[in-house]
Amino acid sequence: MANWFEKILPSFIRKGSIKKSTIPEGLWQNCSACNNILYVPELETNLYVCMKCDHHIRLGARKRLELFLDTSGTKELSEGKSPKDWLKFKDTKTYKERINSAEKASSENEALIVMEGTVNKLPLVAAAFEFRFMGGSMGSVVGQKFVEGVNHALSNQLPFVCFSTSGGARMQESLVSLYQMAKTSAAIEKMHQAHLPYISVMIDPIYGGVSASLAMLGDINIAEPKALVGFTGPRVIEQTLNVQLPEGFQRSEFLLEHGAIDMIVHRKDLKETVHRLISGLISNRKS
Secondary structure, three states: OOOHHHHHOOHHHOOOOOOOOOOOOOOEEEOOOOOOEEEHHHHHHOOOEOOOOOOEOOOOHHHHHHHHOOOOOOEEEOOOOOOOOOOOOEOOOEHHHHHHHHHHHHOOOOOEEEEEEEEOOEEEEEEEEOOOOHHHOEOHHHHHHHHHHHHHHHHOOOOEEEEEEEOOEOHHHHHHHHHHHHHHHHHHHHHHHOOOOEEEEEEEEEOHHHHOOHHHOOOEEEEOOOOEEOOOOHHHHHHHHOOOOOOOOOEHHHHHHOOOOOEEOOHHHHHHHHHHHHHHHHHHHHO
16 A cells, blocks of 8 residues: 555656656766766767866777867778787786776777878877776887887878877786887887977876876977876875875976976867977978
8 A cells, every 4th residue: 555645746746657767878978077967969069078167078099089180081000909918917807807808998909099190181190098998008019009100100201199198007017018118218219310290198197107208208298188197196195205295286287387298288279289289390390
């Protein structure tokens, strides 16, 4: 028997009378910064920047390259390469298990995607880290794909742009992953010697071995607004040194103020800005 309170309720709000929402899934997304609910088609038009608070929502590597490169004439380089379990590494899980989980989470087979394409009809090579693949960590295959992208740029006299978001070197590959810091840095030096522009764009978050190598070696180092950029996280520094860090420490605005990066560029301005910078660098080096 229904309780007396339910009997006196109007029929349209009685238990079981409210129908499930017919709104299709995937039309709404929560902003992690301001907690507002955002309409996804409008968010896509706004390049995944929150319309309420201007927070730059994290993007997958393919979506980032899709927004950055012109719609036609793109070609993926070094595709199909997957990480190898060099050391038969195991912590709470085996490395192979972590690779399988990362592939399912990201729909990618590694943490870096490299493409040849154009930006406002200017040909170049662009790479982007996929944070959903083991935190965008850099192992041997990531380093190899980066170097092959640079070599393609060198062979075809093309500029190179890299979007970095990473937790650092991949611990499951130990010294093999740390070696990629030197390997990628040496490849970038070849770009400098060939007088070809290398632009680094740092995305929240970017830490560890990636920030200490390829992410900070651009002819121009750009960061998105409020991106966290550093070698070690602020909480680790505070606990290790027993110090209180300044407000906004490691945010891109703090780094720009202290001369650690060259520019902060809003996502809606990034394509035009990179095109302008590369065009200027090419002109200066030819003169």
